Amino acid sequence: MIGGLRSIGTERGTKDIDMADELEGGCLCGSVRFRTMQAPLRTFVCHCTFCQRVTGSSYFAESLFPMDAVRFNAGTMSTYAHLSDGSGKKVFVHFCPTCGTTVSLTFERWPDIRGISRGCYDDPNAVRVSSHIWTRSAQADTALPEGVDCFAQARMTLDGKAEPCVRLTAPVMARRT
Ligand SMILES: [Zn+2]
């Protein structure tokens, strides 16, 4: 468990320093509410095909927290367990059974980590995106911004080796295939 935490630890030099440590948010209908008790470990945009499908949109932006740093109200969430093609491990999608909003992800691979959907914060702009991952599957017409770490795949290989990343100097449109 600790190893998992370490391997997904705070990104060097990009910790959010200009944001409130505690943020609140919730689902579309308001029955699920949460409060985050510290700054996120990091906030990133994922262009993988799972994230496109689970959001029904172009990509998924999420913040990662230690599991015990996110508190929920009494609203009950439903959970869907999806077996990841890549890792063979489960990703748990936590959503509001009333309005269908995906509020949170948890991971069999990283049991101490919880992802929170950026779009569910009351103020999504209170967190700053520091990286884009799985850019190789980004949908055409999606712009990749300058100044953030862009990874063609995940940040790390399945056996924990760091993947290379690039920093664009100007926005680039994802390629058409
Ligand atoms: Zn709801």
Ligand SMILES: [Zn+2]
């Ligand atoms: Zn993804």
